[in-house]
Amino acid sequence: MRLSLLKPVIDRPGPWASVYATVPQSSEDTAKQQELTASATTAQLFALGADEATCGAVHEALLTRREGDTGAHAGRVLFAAHGAIVLDTPLPGPPAMPFAAWGPVPRVTPLLAAIGDDPVCLVVRLDRNGADFALLGERGGADGAGRTFPRASADGSSERHFRTDPANSWEHNAGEIADAVRAAFERSGAEAVVLVGEERDRHLVHDKLPEPLRALTCESTHGGRAPGAESALVDRDIAQVRAVQEREHIAQVTDRFRTGAGPGNKSAPHAAAGIPALVEAAREHRIDTLLVSPHGADIARQVWVGADADQLAVRGTELTYLGEERPAVARADDALVRSAAATGADIVVVRDPERAPSGGLGALLRGTVDATPD
Structure with missing residues (x-):
C-alpha cells in the first residue's frame, strides 16, 4: 500500500480529531442532513475533549460538500488538529461504521482498510x-x-x-x-x-x-x-x-510472514508478532512491512505514544525514561501505522482471517536474514 495519502498527518503533532462520515444523497433535505451530521459529530468530539477551534473546523468542513461527492454510496474521512483540517479525503463507499474519535494519533486504520492495497x-x-x-x-x-x-x-x-x-x-x-x-x-x-x-x-x-x-x-x-x-x-x-x-501482493507478504514467524526458522528472524516485539521493532525503525487485519485481538490494545512517531512503548514509564514528558495512550494499530509510515515502511491490510497474523498485527523486518529457501 502506498502511503503518500497519509503524509500530511504522519509527522504533524496531535491531538487529532478523526471523523468517518457518510455523505448524504443529493436531495431537497441535503443541507439539513449535513447540519445534523455536523452538529452531532462536533458535539461528540467536544465531549471527548476536543478543543473548540478543531470542533469548529470539523463542523464547517462537514457543512461543505466536497466536489465529486454524489449519490448515496459515498463516504468521507476528515483528520483535524489545532483548529485546522489537515486531510479531507473521500472513501470508495460509505464507512462501515460512521464515528468520530479524539486522541494523540489519527485513527487511520479504518481508512487503510477501506481503500485496500490500492495498487498503481x-x-x-x-x-x-x-x-x-x-x-x-x-x-x-x-x-x-x-x-x-x-x-x-x-x-x-x-x-x-x-x-x-x-x-x-x-x-x-x-x-x-x-x-x-x-x-x-x-x-x-x-x-x-x-x-x-x-x-x-x-x-x-x-x-x-x-x-x-x-x-x-x-x-x-x-x-x-x-x-x-x-x-x-x-x-x-x-x-x-x-x-x-x-x-498476489497480499499472498506474497503473508507467505513471507508465515515463514519468518514459524517455529522452524532457525536463522535471524525476519518477522515479528505480538505487541511488545512490534513496538520494539517500530521504535528501532526495523519494520519493513506492517501487516494489519481489520479484526484481531491486538489491534485495539493500548500502547503509549509520544509526540514523535517513533516514540511508543508498552508502558508509559518507558517513554518517561526516554524523555517524553507527556506520554499518552493510543490504539496499537494506529500507533504502529503512524510509526511504520513515518519510516517509509509498507503497510498491507489482510482481510482474510486465514492469512492474517495472530492478533491482527505482524511485521516483516528490515536488516535481517530471510529464511525462505532459494
Missing part, C-alpha cells in the same frame, strides 16, 4: 499515431478516470500525450510506443500495465515490450484510444487487473 496501474490508450498515459491508484482515479501521466520530452518539458510520426511504418511506431511505455512504467512506480486500443495495435506494442514488463502487462479487449470508448468495460478490465495485483 499504468493505463495506456494507444493507436499508430501515439499513446495517452494515465495512472490509477494511490487514491487517484478511483472513479476510473485516472491521473494523466506526463511524459518528459527531450527539451525537459512535459507532454500529456506521446506522438509518433505518421510517416513512419506502424512497426517502427509500435517500437517507439513500447519504449515510451517502459519509460513511463519505470518512472511511475506502477505495478501493472493495461493496454487499450485496437487488437492489432495492442498486440504489436505488447510484443515489443521487454521482459519482465511484458509479463506485467495485460490487454483490454474493449475500447480504443478515443475518449469514452466503451469506458465502462475498460474500467472493469482495469479493476480486474488491479484486484489480481492486490491479491
Whole structure:
C-alpha cells in the first residue's frame, strides 16, 4: 500500500480529531442532513475533549460538500488538529461504521482498510499515431478516470500525450510506443500495465515490450484510444487487473510472514508478532512491512505514544525514561501505522482471517536474514 495519502498527518503533532462520515444523497433535505451530521459529530468530539477551534473546523468542513461527492454510496474521512483540517479525503463507499474519535494519533486504520492495497496501474490508450498515459491508484482515479501521466520530452518539458510520426511504418511506431511505455512504467512506480486500443495495435506494442514488463502487462479487449470508448468495460478490465495485483501482493507478504514467524526458522528472524516485539521493532525503525487485519485481538490494545512517531512503548514509564514528558495512550494499530509510515515502511491490510497474523498485527523486518529457501 502506498502511503503518500497519509503524509500530511504522519509527522504533524496531535491531538487529532478523526471523523468517518457518510455523505448524504443529493436531495431537497441535503443541507439539513449535513447540519445534523455536523452538529452531532462536533458535539461528540467536544465531549471527548476536543478543543473548540478543531470542533469548529470539523463542523464547517462537514457543512461543505466536497466536489465529486454524489449519490448515496459515498463516504468521507476528515483528520483535524489545532483548529485546522489537515486531510479531507473521500472513501470508495460509505464507512462501515460512521464515528468520530479524539486522541494523540489519527485513527487511520479504518481508512487503510477501506481503500485496500490500492495498487498503481499504468493505463495506456494507444493507436499508430501515439499513446495517452494515465495512472490509477494511490487514491487517484478511483472513479476510473485516472491521473494523466506526463511524459518528459527531450527539451525537459512535459507532454500529456506521446506522438509518433505518421510517416513512419506502424512497426517502427509500435517500437517507439513500447519504449515510451517502459519509460513511463519505470518512472511511475506502477505495478501493472493495461493496454487499450485496437487488437492489432495492442498486440504489436505488447510484443515489443521487454521482459519482465511484458509479463506485467495485460490487454483490454474493449475500447480504443478515443475518449469514452466503451469506458465502462475498460474500467472493469482495469479493476480486474488491479484486484489480481492486490491479491498476489497480499499472498506474497503473508507467505513471507508465515515463514519468518514459524517455529522452524532457525536463522535471524525476519518477522515479528505480538505487541511488545512490534513496538520494539517500530521504535528501532526495523519494520519493513506492517501487516494489519481489520479484526484481531491486538489491534485495539493500548500502547503509549509520544509526540514523535517513533516514540511508543508498552508502558508509559518507558517513554518517561526516554524523555517524553507527556506520554499518552493510543490504539496499537494506529500507533504502529503512524510509526511504520513515518519510516517509509509498507503497510498491507489482510482481510482474510486465514492469512492474517495472530492478533491482527505482524511485521516483516528490515536488516535481517530471510529464511525462505532459494
